[in-house]
Amino acid sequence: MGKTFAEKVLARASGQSAVVAGQIVDAAPDVILTHDNTAAIARIFRALGQARLKHPERHAITLDHAVPAPNTQHATNHAEVRKFVAEQGIKNFFEVGRGICHQVLSEEAIALPGDLVIGADSHTPHFGWLGACGVGVGRSEMAAVWATGELWLRVPESVRIMVDGALPFGVTAKDLALKIIGDLGADGGIYQSIEFSGPAIEALSLDSRAVLPNMMAEFGVKNAYIAADDKLLDWLAPRRWKTISDFRFQILDLESLPANAQSEIKNLKSQIQNRAIYPDPDAAYAATHRFDASALEPLIACPHAVDNVRPLSQVRGTRVQQAFIGTCTNGRLEDLAAAAAIVRGKQVAPGTRLLVIPASSQVMMEAMQLGYLGDLMAAGAVIGTPGCGPCMGNHMGVPAPGEVTISSANRNFRGRMGTRDSEIYLASPAVVAASAIVGHIADPREML
Amino acid sequence: MLFQGRVWKYGDAVNTDVIFPGKYTYTLTDPREWAKHALEDLDATFAGTVQPGDIVVAGRNWGCGSSREQAVGALKYAGVKVIIAKSFARIYFRNAINQGVLPLVCPEAVDAIAAGETIAVDAAAHTIHCARGLFSFPPLSPTIHAILDSGGLIPMLRKRFGAEHLPMPEIKGGE
Numbered sequence: 001m002g003k004t005f006a007e008k009v010l011a012r013a014s015g016q017s018a019v020v021a022g023q024i025v026d027a028a029p030d031v032i033l034t035h036d037n038t039a040a041i042a043r044i045f046r047a048l049g050q051a052r053l054k055h056p057e058r059h060a061i062t063l064d065h066a067v068p069a070p071n072t073q074h075a076t077n078h079a080e081v082r083k084f085v086a087e088q089g090i091k092n093f094f095e096v097g098r099g100i101c102h103q104v105l106s107e108e109a110i111a112l113p114g115d116l117v118i119g120a121d122s123h124t125p126h127f128g129w130l131g132a133c134g135v136g137v138g139r140s141e142m143a144a145v146w147a148t149g150e151l152w153l154r155v156p157e158s159v160r161i162m163v164d165g166a167l168p169f170g171v172t173a174k175d176l177a178l179k180i181i182g183d184l185g186a187d188g189g190i191y192q193s194i195e196f197s198g199p200a201i202e203a204l205s206l207d208s209r210a211v212l213p214n215m216m217a218e219f220g221v222k223n224a225y226i227a228a229d230d231k232l233l234d235w236l237a238p239r240r241w242k243t244i245s246d247f248r249f250q251i252l253d254l255e256s257l258p259a260n261a262q263s264e265i266k267n268l269k270s271q272i273q274n275r276a277i278y279p280d281p282d283a284a285y286a287a288t289h290r291f292d293a294s295a296l297e298p299l300i301a302c303p304h305a306v307d308n309v310r311p312l313s314q315v316r317g318t319r320v321q322q323a324f325i326g327t328c329t330n331g332r333l334e335d336l337a338a339a340a341a342i343v344r345g346k347q348v349a350p351g352t353r354l355l356v357i358p359a360s361s362q363v364m365m366e367a368m369q370l371g372y373l374g375d376l377m378a379a380g381a382v383i384g385t386p387g388c389g390p391c392m393g394n395h396m397g398v399p400a401p402g403e404v405t406i407s408s409a410n411r412n413f414r415g416r417m418g419t420r421d422s423e424i425y426l427a428s429p430a431v432v433a434a435s436a437i438v439g440h441i442a443d444p445r446e447m448l
Numbered sequence: 449m450l451f452q453g454r455v456w457k458y459g460d461a462v463n464t465d466v467i468f469p470g471k472y473t474y475t476l477t478d479p480r481e482w483a484k485h486a487l488e489d490l491d492a493t494f495a496g497t498v499q500p501g502d503i504v505v506a507g508r509n510w511g512c513g514s515s516r517e518q519a520v521g522a523l524k525y526a527g528v529k530v531i532i533a534k535s536f537a538r539i540y541f542r543n544a545i546n547q548g549v550l551p552l553v554c555p556e557a558v559d560a561i562a563a564g565e566t567i568a569v570d571a572a573a574h575t576i577h578c579a580r581g582l583f584s585f586p587p588l589s590p591t592i593h594a595i596l597d598s599g600g601l602i603p604m605l606r607k608r609f610g611a612e613h614l615p616m617p618e619i620k621g622g623e
Contacts, residue, residue, distance in 0.1 A: 024591060036474065040617075044602060049611025066474060073475055122515040122539060138517040138543040140601045147605065152591055186461055187509035191538050220509060222538055305461060392470035392514070413465035413513060415489040420469075 002280025004158035005225045006193035009133040009277050013116040021157045021284070028150045031111050031132075032058050033119035034142060035101050036065040039080035041120060044143035053088050054149040060092035060101070060110050061085060067096040067387040070395035099360025099386040102126035102134075102214065102328040107362050109240035113228035113276035118145055123328050123410065125221055128213030129206075130236070131228030131276050133193075136217070156193040156222045157286040158279075163200035165294030170445035172338075173208035174330060174408070174428040176200075177215035178299040179291060182309025190220035192286065195279060200293035201226060206235055207334035214329050218306040218410055228276045237269035298443065301426035304414040312431060316441050321403040323354045323436035325429045326384070327391050330408035331359030333366050339433035340372035342444050343379035349439030354381040355397045357389035379437070393418025406435045449571040451530045451550070453501040456494060457563035460507035464519040464540065466490040473516050479525040486522035500527030503569070505561050507533065511540025520547045530569050532576065532585075534558050545592050548600035552576070557583035 003011070003018065011018050014025035034041055038061050045053075053059060061081065069075035078096065085093045094104050102123055105111045113131035117124060120142040127134030135153065137145070145151050161180060167173075181188065194216050201209070209232075213224035228236075238257075241264055257265075298312040325331065325339050336358060348354045356376050358364035364386055367373050373383055390397035391409045398418040399405050405417060405424050412424035427435075430444035437447065466489040468482060476482055487494040504523060510533040511519060520543045523531070531544060534555040544551040550571060560580040561567060568577040576583045588596070598604035606612050 024589065043617030047602065047611065047614050047617045048605050049609045049614055077474060120515060122513065136515045136539050138515050138520075138539060138546060140517060140546040141542060144601055144605055147609070186512060187535060187537075190509065190535060218512075220512065220537060307461075392465075392473075394471065394474070398471075411463075411465070411513060413463045415469050416465045418469070418471045420489045 001284055002282035004193065004283040004285065005195055005277055005279045006133065006156050006158050006223065007283070008279070009114060009116055010153060010155050012114070012277070019155050021155050023155045024152055025155060026150045027116055027153050029118040029145065030058060030115040031060060031105065031117040032145060033060050033101055033105060033117060033121065033124065035062050035121060036074070036077060036081065037120050037139060038084060039077050041139050041142045041146065042080070042084045044140060045146050048143060048147050050147045053146055056088050056090050059090045060105050061090060062094040062098060062101040062104050063096045064100045064387045065392070066394040067385055069096070097361055097385050097387070099358070099363070100328045100331070100388055103332070103359040103363070106130060106210065107239060107360055108243050109236050110243065112236065112240070112272055118142070118151060123214055123217045125216050125224045126210065126214040126328060128216070128224040129210040129226055130232065131226065133223045133225070134213070135223050156191055158193045158195055158283065159189065160195050160197060160285050160288040161291065162288060163196065163198040163291045163293050165200055165292045166203060167200060167293045167296060170430065170448070171296045171298055172428040172430065173204055173211040174215070175296050175299045176291065176293060177212055178301055178309045178426070179296055180289070181215065181219050181307050182299065182301070184219070184289065186218060186305060186307040187220045189216060192221050194219070194221050194224040196224065196226045202229065205334055206232060207332040210332065211329055215410055227278055233269050233273055236272055237265045240268050240272065241265045298428065298431055298445070300431070300441065301412055303412055303423040303425065306410070306412060306426065312427070312441070312443055315425065316443060318425070318441040319404060320352055320406045320425070320435050320440060322397065322399055322405040323352060323432045324390065324397060324405055324407040324409065325355070325432050326357030326359065326389050327409040328359060329410040330429050331357060331363065333363050335408060335429035336363065336367045336372045336376070337370070338428070338430045340375035342430055342433035342447055343381065343437055344375045346379055346437045348380035348436045352436055352439045354379070354433070354436035355384060355389070356381045357384040357396070358386045360386050390417050392416060406432050406441060408432050451501070451503065451569040451571070452566065453503040453530070454499065454566050455503050455505050455561055455563055456491070456498070457561065458490065458504065458506040461509045461512055462490060462506055463513035464511055464516055465513055467511065467519040468516060468522045470514065470516070473518060479521050482518050482522040483525040486526045495526065498526045498528070502528055503567060504528055504531045505533070505558055506531065507558065508535045510536050512537040515539045515543070517543045517547065520544050520549055524549050532557060532561070545595050546601035548596060548603070550596060552585045554583055554585040557585070
């Protein structure tokens with residue numbers, strides 16, 4: 001009997017030749033991710049009698065949840081994180097404004113195919129887009145991982161989601177994610193490892209691929225997975241080279257790299273490829289779900305649950321006061337490009353605000369160079385500092401009571417954005433941009 | 449271990465944002481303050497009237513959403529020691545164990561138990577006693593019991609590392 005991705009990755013992380021679904025293993029993560037919560041975890045870590053991290057080189061820390069600090073409490077928290085980073089000699093530390101942890105660790109090629117990534121963040125399944133195994137944990141467990149270097153995990157059952165066909169014009173990976181969650185329910189993937197495959201998945205752009213494992217957090221999964229292909233490896237290798245070389249803090253310009261860099265990047269690509277993990281063709285799956293991308297249409301998750309999914313056609317016309325494009329789910333270059341294409345030459349409707357927060361400084365820089373930020377600003381959009389923005393109600397775009405937000409984020413729970421008596425609709429960035437222009441939920445396909 | 453308490457009953461897919469809103473995750477540092485906001489956006493009567501020992505009974509996917517551990521801590525410091533649900537979101541389930549709060553999966557009992565009634569849970573016998581009868585839940589693994597018996601993951605590790613004399617941290621947290 002062959003092995004699933006989850007069985008293979010957890011066998012390697014626990015130092016065993018083979019494990020099976022249902023087994024409990026002690027796994028050692030390759031990458032340990034924390035963010036603004038680092039200081040809180042460090043206090044627990046010290047209460048365990050620990051002075052030094054077991055593997056400081058495996059840690060990656062971003063400040064992203066409330067950046068730049070909106071008040072003294074957050075500023076003090078950030079200061080405490082910086083002190084800890086300095087004390088422990090953590091190299092992979094990313095300051096305020098660099099971006100959202102999941103995006104930054106991808107861009108920096110810190111998480112790689114076949115890695116076990118443990119993150120103190122519920123959207124850690126995101127790293128499945130790199131062919132890695134991303135698993136979210138709480139604060140106490142993270143302190144335990146810091147101290148012991150390992151974590152008990154149950155090897156999850158695996159479920160295949162096979163997607164045939166091709167996405168029609170104006171339909172995105174976000175709509176596919178909402179289709180899966182809407183059809184199978186917000187607990188449809190609970191405790192499972194989801195493996196995506198099929199021609200529609202292979203055809204997705206890299207920016208679009210990242211949406212699927214990310215959104216599977218709203219499906220209840222332990223992790224989700226897309227196989228690393230040549231397109232991904234070609235994207236990762238130069239970024240890995242940059243991260244392990246002196247070029248680290250410079251903008252990556254492949255054209256102007258030193259002569260020896262190209263061969264080093266080629267070697268890195270084969271190293272990364274050799275460590276990638278792929279499921280066996282005869283692996284055992286608890287279920288297989290098939291979707292036809294060609295049959296999809298733009299979808300909206302309506303208040304107050306991510307699985308309350310309806311076709312755009314049924315909710316168009318709903319008045320919106322705020323439109324938000326950003327987050328680890330949909331704040332990448334492709335998302336900003338889609339929004340810019342919609343708003344170019346138009347104006348945001350009176351009575352509506354359009355807020356755009358790039359997922360990282362790199363996304364922001366490229367969007368600036370390509371003119372997307374100019375298009376958005378000319379249309380009346382506000383551009384915010386790369387980070388999580390108002391997604392969980394910390395700051396930078398919290399709605400007023402009675403207001404409706406349409407958002408490219410991942411959660412629309414009551415009170416999620418900081419205000420109990422407000423409504424959140426979730427959609428693709430193009431739908432959000434179109435809605436900002438019209439002032440109510442609108443179909444972007446009619447505006448291109 | 450035996451538990452007896454009055455039931456607060458809730459439905460399916462209760463998420464961490466309504467159990468403990470994200471806007472408090474970096475601003476409220478004292479667990480007693482968390483308790484004052486427990487279930488704030490779901491049931492405004494809970495925090496003011498919950499009694500130590502009360503038991504939360506819920507439907508499917510309790511605690512879906514964020515990884516914030518305060519969503520367990522808020523209930524724990526309000527006096528809840530047992531949560532019975534049809535199913536738990538994965539991170540919430542682990543957070544509950546790590547905080548020393550017993551998460552029990554028993555769909556039949558959830559259907560039978562009425563809001564406000566007093567029920568008893570026998571953790572050793574894996575049974576729940578309520579007005580409409582006796583229900584069994586599957587035993588938790590020895591790994592999980594070792595953590596629960598120590599009062600949570602951090603107390604267990606403090607003992608293992610000989611760090612019990614150190615002060616417990618002022619608990620702050622985040623998503």
